[in-house]
Amino acid sequence: MDVLHDGAGTFITTGVPGNEGTQASKLALNSVGSNIQLYQTPLNNSLEPNTGYRLSFMAYSNTGHDVTVKLFKHTNGAILYAPDFTANLGTSWQNFTTEFNTSGYFSGNVTDPRFQFWIAPFAVAGDIYYIDNVRLEKLPPPNPTVKGNAPTGTNVPITAKISVNFSTAMDQGSVNSSFSTIPATTGSFSWIGNTMIYTPSNLAYNTTYNVIIGIGSKDMTGKMILSAYTWSFNHRERTTSYGHRTTPNGITEPVTTRLNVTFSKAMNKSSAESAFWTIPATTGSFSWSGNMMIYTPATNLNYGTKYNAWISTGAKIWQVITCHRFSAGHSLPNP
Secondary structure: OEEEEOOEEEEEOOOOOOOOOOOOEEEEEEEOOOOEEEEEOOOOOOEOOOOEEEEEEEEEEOOOOOEEEEEEEOOEEEEEOOOOEEEOOOOOOEEEEEEEEOOOOOOOOEOOEEEEEEOOOOOOOOOEEEEEEEEEEEOOOOOOOEEEEEOOEEEEOOOOOEEEEEOOOEOHHHHHHHEEEEOOOOEEEEEEOOEEEEEEOOOOOOOEEEEEEOOOOEEOOOOEOOOOEEEEEEEOOOOOOOOOEEEOOOOOEOOOOOEEEEOOOOOOHHHHHHOEEEEOOOOEEEEEEOOEEEEEEOOOOOOOOEEEEEEOOOOOEEEEEEOOOOOOOOOOOOO
16 A cells, blocks of 8 residues: 655554554654545456445554545545545554445446545644554345335225335346235236336225235345335225215115215216116116216105115115104004
């Protein structure tokens, strides 16, 4: 390694007791300046983008004054290749380790880094720094993780798609195979970058779904997620194709009652009317008041009878039990 020192002092690389063996770097400062550093360039290997590295070294100073480690472009200290790391030195040998990722610093391999121990901000005359066992190692790629998912919570629209965003490019087939829901569903998969999108075809209203990304999911290097990732969401009642308010809904309704359905939005009237029926079957006519559909049976409803009224297959029902409206001195007819 090389030394820059605009004060006065000595730099010794041999014969100094190290943490291991008898070789260590010693920087003794008789006076200080604004540019005191121990550095190396070039490194043995180029730096790779989007890659994790581990820096480790042994160090101390006779006063416990600190040192900052930097990694930047050799000819331009303003172009960083990694975040700075400041070691809180003591007065005896200690091991220092930091890990970092080059993501966001450069896009292609770089062969011109300067690896620097920056002492100027901390040193005073009389300081002696000792540095040994410096290592810069590339870390193995991390296991993939889930960075985001949707939908979540309650009141999720029935048309919602399920999406999972991963930390890295994935083996899409392995993710698709490891995906499941409880209750089970059917659907199709598509991908946008690192995001899997599942379009279900048979979700149900008022149902909580648990989504599972199994440990069989792996990235393009073969690394699998370390544990299954799960979350849940709940589908709300259908409000876009049928009403969420219905009347009547009691057990002593008059036989002349009309059935009203208030929709959450303006409807295609003929489609809503075609989707309506009752059990027992009735005949009648429709009218509308804004978003409210009004069904008027052609004849009086039967006494003591429970009527189920439906809007579309699988939609909710409301129940009406009718009786004759009466006043004092009258009684209900026999059913």
